[in-house]
Amino acid sequence: MQGPLPLYTEYASKVLHSWTSLRICMNEGSGGPNTLQKVNTLIEQMHTVACRLKDEEKLADFLEDYLDLELNMICEDDSIPEVAKLLMDGAHLVRDNRLSELRMKMDSLPSPCDLNKCQSQSNVIEFEGDAEDSQSSESGTEEGHDVEMNE
Template sequence: MEEILGRIFDRIFNNWTALKLAVEYSQGSSNSLQVANEIKSYMVEYCSQNVLEAEDIQDALDAIMDEEFDTICEDDSTKEISMIIHKFLQLLRENNLTQCEIELNQLPEAHEQWLTMPQIPQPRGQREDSDSSSDNETQDTPMEEDSEWTVVKRRK
């Protein structure tokens, strides 16, 4: 069960814009890519060892994003992701591996497998300079920054 859950989380997390932005802007720390991979491993273990509702998964994702990356997702991405994960968990608990593979293949393929890419640490001062010159990256998902946390807002 953990092997297929790992593939499911890998596909979902590689497509999750809020997590990618939190890692790119190093909201978790200079090793935020490692933290994201640890979160993925934790969620695989958490979901495989517990009987969970979608709300439980969403609560865990919200808490992790807040605690590890100082990020609050107001775009309902944690709700959407938790519903998808819950659907897969139900299929796996019913031992319906064929349907699970079909559903996994229907998930969008990530444009890049950024979770497996090495992260090059960049000092905070240089990061702020590059942020002002790359406004096109932040236009996809509007973000408000505060000294404590980041809010990812819903697209309009």
């Protein structure tokens, strides 16, 4: 039998790999050449992140920011709160040592959809202004983030 953290990591991996928006992001490489590494880091750190945030709304905000800042993706459907709820529910089951329930929850997750049946949507935003205005500073800290991930 697996310990709680490897089981949660497996659960988080299944949740995130079942998330169509994230799978499209991975397939398109929208986070650059390290997209898969960024997704794997997210999976590996998810238990720590969920435990620190303790709230599915804060976790949803974290996921939204991570998708935007790390993976260059804006998710316009209502899937982020749903994914955050699944991830937080799993963290609570680990916290309460209800690992058999976590295993059952993991086994009941839907299989990922066939991405070939998904329609791609591209939105191009034209920027009017100086090139200097479009450069962002990378100070290493972001306002509003409660959690730092170790890479």
